[in-house]
Amino acid sequence: MPDTFFTKSPHWGWWAVTEFFIAGIAGAAAAIAALLWLVGNRNDRFVARYGFAIATVGSALSGLLLTFDLKRPERFWHMLLFSKTLGPTFQKWWAPMADGAWALFLLGSFSFLILVGSLAEGGRLPSGLAFLAGGPLGAVLAALAGIAGLFYAGYKGVLLSATNRPLWGDTPWLGILLLASGFAMASALLLLLIRDRAPAVSQWLRQLLIGSLALTLLVVVILVATLDADVRRLVLQNVYGVVLLVAVLVGALVPLALAWRPQLLGRSTLPSAAVLVLVGGFLLRIAMLLSSEAA
Amino acid sequence: MAEPMGFFTDTSVCIGCKACEVACKAWNQLPARNGGKVTLSGESYDNTRALSGIQWRHVKFIEQFSPDRSTGRWLMMSDVCKHCVQAACLEVCPTGAIIRTEFDTVVIQSDVCNGCRACIAACPFGVIEINPETNTAMKCTLCYDRLQAGMVPACAQACPTQSIQFGPISELRQRAQARLEQLQAQGVTQARLYGHDESILGGLNSFYLLLDEPEVYGLPSNPQLPSQKAAPASALSTAGAVALGLLGLVGLRKQRMDKLAAEERDRRQQASETGE
Numbered sequence A: 001m002p003d004t005f006f007t008k009s010p011h012w013g014w015w016a017v018t019e020f021f022i023a024g025i026a027g028a029a030a031a032i033a034a035l036l037w038l039v040g041n042r043n044d045r046f047v048a049r050y051g052f053a054i055a056t057v058g059s060a061l062s063g064l065l066l067t068f069d070l071k072r073p074e075r076f077w078h079m080l081l082f083s084k085t086l087g088p089t090f091q092k093w094w095a096p097m098a099d100g101a102w103a104l105f106l107l108g109s110f111s112f113l114i115l116v117g118s119l120a121e122g123g124r125l126p127s128g129l130a131f132l133a134g135g136p137l138g139a140v141l142a143a144l145a146g147i148a149g150l151f152y153a154g155y156k157g158v159l160l161s162a163t164n165r166p167l168w169g170d171t172p173w174l175g176i177l178l179l180a181s182g183f184a185m186a187s188a189l190l191l192l193l194i195r196d197r198a199p200a201v202s203q204w205l206r207q208l209l210i211g212s213l214a215l216t217l218l219v220v221v222i223l224v225a226t227l228d229a230d231v232r233r234l235v236l237q238n239v240y241g242v243v244l245l246v247a248v249l250v251g252a253l254v255p256l257a258l259a260w261r262p263q264l265l266g267r268s269t270l271p272s273a274a275v276l277v278l279v280g281g282f283l284l285r286i287a288m289l290l291s292s293e294a295a
Numbered sequence B: 001m002a003e004p005m006g007f008f009t010d011t012s013v014c015i016g017c018k019a020c021e022v023a024c025k026a027w028n029q030l031p032a033r034n035g036g037k038v039t040l041s042g043e044s045y046d047n048t049r050a051l052s053g054i055q056w057r058h059v060k061f062i063e064q065f066s067p068d069r070s071t072g073r074w075l076m077m078s079d080v081c082k083h084c085v086q087a088a089c090l091e092v093c094p095t096g097a098i099i100r101t102e103f104d105t106v107v108i109q110s111d112v113c114n115g116c117r118a119c120i121a122a123c124p125f126g127v128i129e130i131n132p133e134t135n136t137a138m139k140c141t142l143c144y145d146r147l148q149a150g151m152v153p154a155c156a157q158a159c160p161t162q163s164i165q166f167g168p169i170s171e172l173r174q175r176a177q178a179r180l181e182q183l184q185a186q187g188v189t190q191a192r193l194y195g196h197d198e199s200i201l202g203g204l205n206s207f208y209l210l211l212d213e214p215e216v217y218g219l220p221s222n223p224q225l226p227s228q229k230a231a232p233a234s235a236l237s238t239a240g241a242v243a244l245g246l247l248g249l250v251g252l253r254k255q256r257m258d259k260l261a262a263e264e265r266d267r268r269q270q271a272s273e274t275g276e
């Protein structure tokens, strides 16, 4: 029996699945928004604003889900500060969860600040707050939100790999898998939100969707192929293997084809692909988390 | 720092009496399972079954019978936290709840733990679980309170056959080596030590003499630290982030170039129309 099967389950169940789903979208949305903010056309900044809004709301939801999933939720702050010294927990940078907690905190904070500035620029909040989005400060905040988002989207998979649990601890490919899938989901959600309002950005998001779906598919194939045969048999030759297959077919292959040929179903082609990507992303996380939990 | 202390457990003399389990529960005031009602496992004479947040010692019964049950043997092993020199649980705990003591043992501080359960997924031996009464992660402390008072841990004191021996690690290693040689001289060629040297996680401060392969006792042959796995996973994740970031950048740059080219075309066209 592989070594990882001598361990106990941490019972990271449905709360964790939902949090991983939201975290993937929130992190990648911030990264995409930062790219648009820093390198994109100024007229398209409203799309970046959507991205930062998704990241802000997603970070808040992630934080709540993580807190509820603690056995002692009232001690949630122990994740950010050592309770005995009040020093920041990132001092213990080799503990992945401490880094993740700080990344989530920074992702939410920076995304919120740039969102506020951007809304003020657009006249929806007092204009005195517009300095948050203007000039070098806006650029710095956008870049920091993007970096924290990139880190957080990939960190969730690295956290799983840095365990001794079946499947998770048996492969180094989970970080890049959840990152690529997060990018696909965030691109899909943004496509759904902006519809026809920014054709050039839609076209760019479509390319990003194709790239991230292709990477997701490639990584899934490598992950499954390189897995120890016993681990594969014990963890994936069951209902979770079927869920993974559905996630790959319906959530990645079909939308990839639809995004490649955006006229295939008329105007509903891209929205259909986007919905499938979001469903597939959730199924992928069910397969990756709950299969190990069940082992 | 005091001398590293620990257990040498000689499974060849364990009789499965479970006195260590009882002594551990009594000293540490751990609750009974199932509200104290007796439930039988139904598949073994072992009815306490596994280590958990309220069962810090567990005597495993490994029942090896031939299919017709004409021959068989029982292996017994009193299992506990290994107090690893390189401890996976301590490495991943984000809150600093898990500490190394002056005796080189590993202890969870219940007032700091927030129940994130990272340690449970990290321990290669399946030692830690949540105690449902405190809702914090718990495991053997190697009787830290007794050690501080110069006492022997409760389980080792209660063991009637000296299967569980407590003492300074350097001394225990010598005893273990002598016992191994004695058994092998008697023809017990399957006897072996597990965790006595640095090959397993820098050494286990609770190490064993076994009578079969480690896997037979539910012990991993090559346990690993989470950090060994995090490094390649982080590298791949970073590569993915760079690739997707570049894809986005190149796409945006191409759009900008196309737009500039279109503007330039329009300008030239206008200029030629006005004859300039």
Ligand code: SF4
Pocket (backbone or CB within 6 Å): B080, B081, B082, B083, B084, B087, B088, B089, B090, B106, B122, B123, B124, B125, B126, B127, B128, B139
């Ligand atoms: S056996 Fe598990 S719980 Fe005990 S010190 Fe080692 S990693 Fe931690």
Ligand code: SF4
Pocket (backbone or CB within 6 Å): B092, B093, B094, B095, B096, B097, B098, B108, B112, B113, B114, B115, B116, B117, B118, B119, B120, B136, B137
């Ligand atoms: S459950 Fe408690 S002891 Fe375990 S890693 Fe989390 S905070 Fe640390």
